[in-house]
Amino acid sequence: MKEQLQKDFYNSIKNLSLSQKDIEIKKFCLDNFIDKGFPNKKEEDWKFSDLNQIIKNNIGELSFYNDQASTNKVDTSVFVDGLEHNKIVFINGRIEKIDFEYEKKDQIEIIDQSETINKFENSNSLSDLNNAFTNKCFKILVKKGYHLAKPLIIYHTTNSKIWSKNINLRLNFELDKDSSLRLIDLFNDASEKNFLNIFYNFELKENAVLKNYKVDKFENKNIKYSFNNIDQDKNSISETFILSSGSNFSKNEINCNLNGVYASAFVNGVFSLNNDKHHEIRSIINHLTENTKSYQLIKSVLEQSSKAVYQGKIFVNSDAQKTDGYQLSKAILLNKESEFNAKPELEIYADDVKCSHGSASGSLNEDSIFYLMSRGLSYQQSRELLINGFLLDVVEKITDSEIKNLIKNMLGIKE
Amino acid sequence: MDNRQKEINNLKDYKYGFSTDIENIQAPKGLNEDVIKFISNIKKEPAWMLEFRLKAFERFKVLKEPDWQKPKFPKIDYQDLYYYSAPKSMKDKPKSLDELDPKLLETYKKLGIPLQEQARLNGIAVDAVFDSVSVATTFKDELTKQGIIFCPISEAIQNHPELVKKYLGSVIPTSDHFFATLNSAVFTDGSFVYIPEGVRCPMELSTYFRINASNTGQFERTLIIADKGSYVSYLEGCTAPMRDENQLHAANVELIALDDAEIKYSTVQNWYPGDKDGKGGIYNFVTKRGLCKGKNSKISWTQVETGSAITWKYPSCILKGDNSVGEFYSIAITNNYQKADTGTKMIHLGKNTKSKIISKGISAGSSDMTYRGLVDISSKAKNSTNYTQCDSLLMGNKCGAHTVPYIKNKNSESNIAHEATTSKISEEQLHYCQQRGLNPEEAVGLIVNGFCKEVLQQLPMEFAVEAQKLVGISLEGSVG
Numbered sequence: 001m002k003e004q005l006q007k008d009f010y011n012s013i014k015n016l017s018l019s020q021k022d023i024e025i026k027k028f029c030l031d032n033f034i035d036k037g038f039p040n041k042k043e044e045d046w047k048f049s050d051l052n053q054i055i056k057n058n059i060g061e062l063s064f065y066n067d068q069a070s071t072n073k074v075d076t077s078v079f080v081d082g083l084e085h086n087k088i089v090f091i092n093g094r095i096e097k098i099d100f101e102y103e104k105k106d107q108i109e110i111i112d113q114s115e116t117i118n119k120f121e122n123s124n125s126l127s128d129l130n131n132a133f134t135n136k137c138f139k140i141l142v143k144k145g146y147h148l149a150k151p152l153i154i155y156h157t158t159n160s161k162i163w164s165k166n167i168n169l170r171l172n173f174e175l176d177k178d179s180s181l182r183l184i185d186l187f188n189d190a191s192e193k194n195f196l197n198i199f200y201n202f203e204l205k206e207n208a209v210l211k212n213y214k215v216d217k218f219e220n221k222n223i224k225y226s227f228n229n230i231d232q233d234k235n236s237i238s239e240t241f242i243l244s245s246g247s248n249f250s251k252n253e254i255n256c257n258l259n260g261v262y263a264s265a266f267v268n269g270v271f272s273l274n275n276d277k278h279h280e281i282r283s284i285i286n287h288l289t290e291n292t293k294s295y296q297l298i299k300s301v302l303e304q305s306s307k308a309v310y311q312g313k314i315f316v317n318s319d320a321q322k323t324d325g326y327q328l329s330k331a332i333l334l335n336k337e338s339e340f341n342a343k344p345e346l347e348i349y350a351d352d353v354k355c356s357h358g359s360a361s362g363s364l365n366e367d368s369i370f371y372l373m374s375r376g377l378s379y380q381q382s383r384e385l386l387i388n389g390f391l392l393d394v395v396e397k398i399t400d401s402e403i404k405n406l407i408k409n410m411l412g413i414k415e
Numbered sequence: 416m417d418n419r420q421k422e423i424n425n426l427k428d429y430k431y432g433f434s435t436d437i438e439n440i441q442a443p444k445g446l447n448e449d450v451i452k453f454i455s456n457i458k459k460e461p462a463w464m465l466e467f468r469l470k471a472f473e474r475f476k477v478l479k480e481p482d483w484q485k486p487k488f489p490k491i492d493y494q495d496l497y498y499y500s501a502p503k504s505m506k507d508k509p510k511s512l513d514e515l516d517p518k519l520l521e522t523y524k525k526l527g528i529p530l531q532e533q534a535r536l537n538g539i540a541v542d543a544v545f546d547s548v549s550v551a552t553t554f555k556d557e558l559t560k561q562g563i564i565f566c567p568i569s570e571a572i573q574n575h576p577e578l579v580k581k582y583l584g585s586v587i588p589t590s591d592h593f594f595a596t597l598n599s600a601v602f603t604d605g606s607f608v609y610i611p612e613g614v615r616c617p618m619e620l621s622t623y624f625r626i627n628a629s630n631t632g633q634f635e636r637t638l639i640i641a642d643k644g645s646y647v648s649y650l651e652g653c654t655a656p657m658r659d660e661n662q663l664h665a666a667n668v669e670l671i672a673l674d675d676a677e678i679k680y681s682t683v684q685n686w687y688p689g690d691k692d693g694k695g696g697i698y699n700f701v702t703k704r705g706l707c708k709g710k711n712s713k714i715s716w717t718q719v720e721t722g723s724a725i726t727w728k729y730p731s732c733i734l735k736g737d738n739s740v741g742e743f744y745s746i747a748i749t750n751n752y753q754k755a756d757t758g759t760k761m762i763h764l765g766k767n768t769k770s771k772i773i774s775k776g777i778s779a780g781s782s783d784m785t786y787r788g789l790v791d792i793s794s795k796a797k798n799s800t801n802y803t804q805c806d807s808l809l810m811g812n813k814c815g816a817h818t819v820p821y822i823k824n825k826n827s828e829s830n831i832a833h834e835a836t837t838s839k840i841s842e843e844q845l846h847y848c849q850q851r852g853l854n855p856e857e858a859v860g861l862i863v864n865g866f867c868k869e870v871l872q873q874l875p876m877e878f879a880v881e882a883q884k885l886v887g888i889s890l891e892g893s894v895g
Contacts, residue, residue: 044483318812333827336794346818348837351809355837359822362830 001062002034008065009132015069016135030132036125045124048309048341049280051225054249058223059193064133064166068094078157078188083406085184086152092159093167093196095136100152107146111139113172126225130168130199139172142179142208151182151403156198158191158222170199175208175236182211182400187246189220198226204236206260211239213403216246217410224250234260241398242269243407244279244308251280258285258292258320268397269298271331272411273306273338280309287320287353298329299394300361301387305337311345312357318349325353331361332390388413442499448472451600454499458569458603461576471589471599478593485785485817486725486754488698491663498601498634557617564609565620568636571607578609582640586669586706586733594665595702602636602667610645610676619875621650635666641676643709648679650878664723666701674709674736679717681874683882686722693752693781696724703730707739707765715742716759717873719882721889724753729787731760734768734796741770744870746882748889749782749814758788758805758820763796763829772803775867779810779890785817792829799829807837808866810859810890860887 009030013023041050055062072091079087089097100108114137142148158167175181204210216224224247230238242252256265269281285294300308314325331340344357364386372382392413398404408414442453451472455465480491558565564575572579589599610616641647664686670678680703689696699722705714716730726749732741743759761770770790778784786805807816818835840862848858863886864871871879871886 321812331824333824336827338827339823339825341824342820342822342833344818344820344822344833344835346807346835346837347815348807348809348817349812349815351812351814351839353809353837353839357818357833357835359820359833360831361822361824362832363827 001037004061005030005034005064008063011065012133012135026132029128033125033128033132036128039124039126043124045282045311048311048343049249049251049278051223051249051251054278055195055223058221058248059164059195062164062166062195066093066162066165066167068135072096072159072161075157075159078155078186080153080186080406083402084150086148086150088152088154089157090155090169091157092162092165092191093169095138098138102150103148104146107143108148109141109143111141113137113139126197127199127227129166130170130197133166133168134170134199137170137172139174141174142176142181144176145178146176147180148182151184151400153184153186155186155188156196157188158194158196160190160192162191162194164193166195166197168197168199170201172201172203173210174203175205175210177205178207179205180209180211182403183213184403185212185214185226187216187220187224188218189222189247192221194222196222196224196226198224200226200228202228202230202238204230204232204238204263206234206236208233208236210237211241211400211403213241213243213398213407214252215243215407215410216250217243218246220246221248223248225253226251227253228255230254230256230265232256232258232260232263232265235262236260237264237266239266239399240268241394241407242267242281243272243411244269244281245272247277247279249278251282254281254283256283256285256294258287258294259289261289261291262293263289264293264295266294266397267296267298267312268394269310270391270394270411271298271300271302271308272391273300273308274303276305278307278309280311282309282311284313284315285325287314287316287323287325289317289320291322292320293324294326296327297394297397299391300329300331300340301334301391302331302338302340303334305335305339307339307341309341310359311343313345313347314355314357316346316348316350316353316355321350321352323350323353323355325355327357329359330390332364332387333361334364441497444497445494446496446498446601450498454601454603457499458572460569460572463576463580464572467584467589468600471596472601474590475593475596475600478596480593484727485756485787486727486783488725491698493597496663499603561614561617562611563614563616564607566607568602568605568607568638571638575607575609578640579607579638582669582671583636583638584669586671586704587667587702591702594700595667598634598636598665598667598702602634605635605637605666606639607637608639608647608649610641610647612642613644614642615645616647619648619650621652633662633664633666635664635668637666637668638671639669639678639680640671641673641678641712643673644675646677648875649681650875651680651682652685652878652881663698664700666703668701668703668730670703670705670714672705672707672709672712672714672739675711676709677713677715678705679715680705680730681878682716682718682720683874683878683885684718684720684722684726685885687724688722688751688753689724691751693724696753697722699723699726699728701728703728704733705731705741706733707736707741707768709739710736710765711738712736713740713742715740715744715873717744717870718746718757719870719874719878719885720745720747720755720757721885723755726753726755726757729758729760731762732770733762733764734770734799735764736768737765738767739765740768743770743772743774744873745774746777746867746870746886747775747784747786748777748886749779749784750889751780751782753780753782755783756785756787758786760789761791761801762789763792763799763801766795766797766799768796768799770799770801772801772805773869774803774805775870776805776807776816777810777863777866777890778807778814778816781813783815783817785819786835787819789821789823790831790833791821791823792826792831794825796826797828799826801829801831801833803831803833803835805835806866807835808863809837809839859890863887863890
């Protein structure tokens with residue numbers, strides 16, 4: 001893999017106009033990655049999902065060089081109907097379109113930050129890989145006091161031109177004081193056996209509100225890793241919703257730092273898996289100052305030999321008195337081959353806190369099915385109704401009604 | 416007899432705390448094959464036992480000290496320890512309590528364990544361990560009548576080799592983790608219990624451990640076998656004298672329950688925790704594992720952990736037999752600079768297996784406490800259930816309380832429920848108690864005892880009283 005990485009690396013920097021210093025930094029990151037390789041189960045954070053093995057089994061040899069000179073045609077059929085929205089379109093990792101047609105132009109700034117390197121805490125070798133190979137990176141700045149009129153949808157599209165490739169992309173967001181952003185990440189893959197490595201960094205200033213919905217719904221054979229770093233100032237709110245369903249393997253990581261008082265973070269997730277899919281959500285909420293709040297709810301429905309993993313950590317610093325932290329994960333295993341693993345973790349250094357977590361996994365409740373069947377529903381109908389209600393609980397947590405309806409439709413959940 | 420009298424006369428005055436000065440036979444410092452042969456030789460062990468030890472030592476050489484645990488400790492120089500020391504007067508074993516070294520008996524008295532009295536009044540057979548060799552075994556006759564074997568493991572190796580050979584290392588193999596392997600190589604003594612088929616052990620079996628000679632790591636090995644349809648309740652209690660040097664304790668405890676058998680294992684651990692500044696104290700790195708081998712068998716661990724500078728142990732159950740049950744009840748209290756990383760593992764392999772985990776952690780002062788547990792339901796363990804509850808209580812903002820549960824469910828017909836909470840003693844509760852005339856310390860004691868009640872209830876009577884007192888004593892000075 002080493003030769004391949006080096007060859008692809010020189011190919012990819014060849015076409016970029018980088019300063020000597022930038023090249024050196026990128027080279028440094030590459031060497032770091034070569035040194036560590038893909039994360040494997042020997043690392044505590046990857047204990048339940050051995051990415052190295054998964055890539056080996058599903059893809060085999062990866063190549064890292066993407067020729068991004070030519071443009072791809074934007075397929076408008078993937079766009080969401082019935083919801084007016086702003087767009088950013090990635091095709092095969094290349095930004096094809098940035099369109100904020102519904103917004104005031106002077107309130108949003110798009111800054112080219114391709115030369116900056118992101119260093120994340122609680123991160124891994126994949127951030128080195130990302131830093132070494134991303135060649136375009138934008139920062140989207142929402143200015144003070146501005147609320148976007150329409151949600152922003154980021155389309156992550158791949159087409160059949162790519163195969164066994166690693167795609168790296170990175171975006172930075174800054175929400176200035178009193179601003180807000182609704183963001184949907186929508187995955188749409190027509191390709192197979194690629195590894196997508198996505199890093200987002202969010203900076204939320206005072207009173208800013210971020211709502212991020214990640215929707216990976218459509219069946220595909222790709223492997224995805226997504227890392228979100230969220231830094232939150234005073235009174236800010238972040239809401240993250242993850243629908244984890246379509247890809248063969250997917251791992252979403254949320255690292256949230258509550259730096260300002262009264263900041264709050266919400267992480268909600270749904271795993272709806274079938275076949276041999278293996279998905280994971282790992283969240284780390286760092287309560288770093290007083291009076292911060294976090295709430296997490298993760299629900300899974302697992303069919304066939306699918307596997308879901310939830311690793312959630314609540315960290316409370318010794319300064320973070322009056323913290324309120326809550327975490328709940330529930331899973332229904334529908335097949336004897338399916339598997340649910342959880343590691344809900346609390347690390348607490350302050351005494352005046354209220355932190356709790358719960359985790360439950362098991363089969364569908366036979367009593368409930370009996371109850372419904374005795375009222376005339378078939379077994380299949382009862383089952384669907386119960387699963388429907390189980391998942392609805394999480395979807396109802398979405399605070400934006402337009403997007404809630406969109407996601408309900410996608411999941412086929414009825415009220 | 417004359418010889419022993421002479422030795423007793425030669426004993427020097429007490430030096431520290433209540434460390435008894437009895438001349439020790441010590442193996443040369445360090446760890447190598449010769450030391451292992453020395454231990455094996457002095458215990459007059461058969462060849463297969465030496466082989467067992469050497470095999471473990473071979474494995475130990477390639478293993479690395481684990482470093483994933485939360486409480487970090489200075490590197491232990493395993494070559495700088497004594498691996499065997501025994502009170503010299505024990506070379507020829509006394510036949511009854513009266514023959515015991517009076518000084519030994521006095522030490523026990525200071526610790527509040529009047530051996531004869533306790534044995535007589537409480538009906539407990541006490542197998543006291545002084546350093547590494549068992550001193551006295553009482554109530555042997557009554558146990559013998561029922562066919563129960565309760566003796567030091569070194570004796571069992573001589574007298575019941577077929578049982579030891581069959582079961583020793585069957586739950587904790589010689590190739591297990593670092594400290595367990597070390598124990599397999601150099602273990603000196605411990606208890607052996609065999610309950611024959613269909614026998615309900617008429618009394619609580621108990622061992623009081625006591626660490627004495629400075630610089631000797633204690634490597635106890637306990638093996639309890641409950642044959643078909645039998646029942647036994649075993650108590651383990653520990654106290655240690657004041658000492659400034661860290662002492663390593665790496666015991667191995669193996670429990671085996673056959674069809675329809677039940678083992679109840681209770682521990683009150685109150686070893687020297689170090690002084691107020693975190694100096695000294697015992698390192699308690701124990702491997703405890705129970706195997707529910709037969710159908711309908713049950714193993715229950717109850718522990719009250721208040722002592723030791725570092726406690727690092729996970730009493731576990733392997734639920735292999737169908738319908739077997741595993742339970743774990745724990746109270747862990749850390750104060751000052753104590754650190755604890757404790758919890759349990761419940762491995763469900765058989766059908767209809769059940770496990771229950773109740774863990775209560777209390778940290779005060781500058782201490783740090785971690786619950787770390789694993790619940791693993793394998794794909795064959797149909798219709799299994801687990802219930803886990805771990806609550807932590809924090810007192811003051813310099814301490815830490817952590818919960819790290821690993822939950823693996825590979826069976827759709829099985830259910831796992833886990834909950835954990837972390838909080839502090841509510842002002843309202845304190846206010847309520849104080850209003851009724853309790854001082855703050857009493858109020859905290861009362862509330863904490865209530866917090867722990869679920870676990871304290873599981874202890875046998877004799878222990879429950881002692882444990883309740885311990886809970887109060889351990890938290891002294893942590894309020895206000």
